[in-house]
Amino acid sequence: MVLITISHGLFHLSLPFDPAWIAGITSWxxxxxxxxxxxxxxxxxxxxxxxxxxxxxxxxxxxxxxxxFLNVISSNSGLLSMIAAVGFLRLVAISDADKEARLPVGRRSYLHTLLGANLLSTIINISAPMLIADRIHQQKPLQRFTSQSLTRVFCGCASWSPFFGAMAVVLTYVSQAKLLWIVFAGLPFTIIGLVVVYAEARIRYPEEVDNFVGYPIHLNSLKIPFVLVVSVILGFWLLPGTPVLVV
Structure with a gap:
């Protein structure tokens, strides 16, 4: 389904039948x-x-x-293909170095964990906070403060990430919705949310922040999120006639 949807969107395959039938039937x-x-x-x-x-x-x-009937069975093929494709990213988004590194402690660790969770969540969605929470739990029982912080940071990603299912829904069902406009409009709210989460934690939970066992985010683990975001934006500009879900 994923390959057929992408190929049809990129190359506009000339076949005796519409390839969307195959994508729709396989999805059902x-x-x-x-x-x-x-x-x-x-x-x-x-x-x-x-x-x-x-x-x-x-x-x-x-x-x-x-x-x-073609629209009945295949109108959501692009949306489903994007969600399925994003699911594979969890296999490569977190490096072995991050999995094996000793977990840092303190305020800087809390800030780095918030930033890392946000960046990774933009790519692998709900898998990111789950993987990070599981890694932290291996060293220390997961506290409510930790799960609350990760959840709040994760929620902000939906306002701008081109890899979220919510973005696919908007681009599919909202007439004339533009990816770049949504990204540029939503990203400031994500940044504001990060600032608010960190500031509130420093004020209301100073002891938890000082003793916070964080997740080690290395620059190497951020390469994939950065490359994917840039690739989507470049593909959107270089292939103006291609549906953004295909890009």
Whole structure:
């Protein structure tokens, strides 16, 4: 699904049929195969939404509306492909040096952990705070203060990261939405959020900050986030006719 969606978006493949059919069918097959792995509550939610969608499609058809079945099964292929592709980044985003390094302690460690969690979360999303929290927990039981800080920093990434599912949803469903405008508008709020989280922690939780066991972020581990962000921006400029989800 991922390869077909990207190839079709980049090269506009000339085939006897629209490749979007393959992307759509494979995505639905994946959903059927993985449905039993989802939690019970998620299965109920999916069932309700699917039922409502089918009822509305049949109602629209009964009123004489023309149903585009290709859009019905493949309209979210780009969104799903992006989310699936981003999932692979967790395999390479955190280096072995970070995993084996001794965890630092103190105020600077807290600040570095906030910055590192934010940068890594922009690329591998929810996997970043989970991996960082697990690494910290190996040396010291995870405190509420630590999980709270990581969660708040992570939430700020959704306002600007081009690799977040939220960004894919906006670009898919909001008419004439522009990636760069969203990034430039959302990034300042992320920076403000980081400042607020750090300042509040220094004021309300000075003891926790002074004794904070942080996560060692090295420059080497930030290469992948930096390269990917720059690549997306350059690709967006160099390939103006290509959908941003493909880039």
């Amino acid at each position: 097959l994946a959903a059927l195969l993985l449905f039993n792995n989802a939690s019970r509550i998620l299965q109920v939610q999916v069932g309700i939404l699917l039922t409502i969608g089918l009822i509305l499609i049949f109602y629209a058809a009964s009123q004489g509306a023309e149903i585009n």
